Amino acid sequence: MQTLNLPGADRPGSTGRPLPHARLRIAADGEIEVTGSAFLGYLGSEAPPPDWWPSGDLGTIDAQGFLHVQGRKKQVLITAYGRNVSPEWVETALQSAAVGGLPPIAQAVVFGDGRPALSAVLWPLRADLPDAVLQAAVDAANAGLPDYARVRRWVRARAAFDTDTGLATANGRPQRAAIEQLHRDALVADPLPSTFITEPISP
Structure with a gap:
């Protein structure tokens, strides 16, 4: 210590x-x-x-x-513009962002290596939370981050990040490669708009 x-x-x-x-x-x-x-x-x-x-x-x-x-x-992302971003930094911001007094994002994994902007896979605190609530949390997190570290696209996770799904290690760390592979089609389906407006992606 x-x-x-x-x-x-x-x-x-x-x-x-x-x-x-x-x-x-x-x-x-x-x-x-x-x-x-x-x-x-x-x-x-x-x-x-x-x-x-x-x-x-x-x-x-x-x-x-x-x-x-x-x-x-070793987890640092280098964007297409050469900016270094620690994904854990952005993930902590996403999971800490409160909407109505409660953080609605239980788990978040951020990607963006070699890409013009960051994207995220989000697992909500409850399955019934609407996209609007998750979007509000993303907006709140982005407000406290510099422009190059803001999440521009996100998708709901198709499974929780745990050992049963193979998306987390035994000590709870996300299996980033497996999570990206599972959601790759959604994360790279459409090019980012020139205005870089933050928006969810259909899972």
């Missing part, structure tokens, strides 16, 4: 400030790097560990020293 929110020193949405044994910095590519921990290297490897250990996570450190993790570096 490198950071922790403590009583009197916590910030919602962050993982806290570094603990006394750790120091953090953000590399040029946005990756969180750590030093100060007692990591001596891997068993069987003679190479010493680097002074600053790359965590594999992307994030930012705010002016008060709180760390905000945005997602895994």
Whole structure:
């Protein structure tokens, strides 16, 4: 553990400030790097560990020293315009967006690698929620995101993201490749309009 929110020193949405044994910095590519921990290297490897250990996570450190993790570096999407976007960042925004006091999106997976804009597969909190409610949640999430990270198209998921459907791992992480394959026809069926108006896609 490198950071922790403590009583009197916590910030919602962050993982806290570094603990006394750790120091953090953000590399040029946005990756969180750590030093100060007692990591001596891997068993069987003679190479010493680097002074600053790359965590594999992307994030930012705010002016008060709180760390905000945005997602895994290996999951980063690079759009057709060369913008790097962490899908977990956008997915968290979608799942946190409230409509009428309740977030209606239970699960979200975002795609957009090599594409001009992002699209998403959404699993609603309840099957009877209308598209208008999900659209309102997408609009609310987009309002807090920069233009290049906004979701322009979305489709309802054809199955929940869990182990029974094969769309999630045992620890609950979405199987992104499987989800994209299941919904590929809907996600790429139509070209994006020149105005990039956000709209749902028929599943």
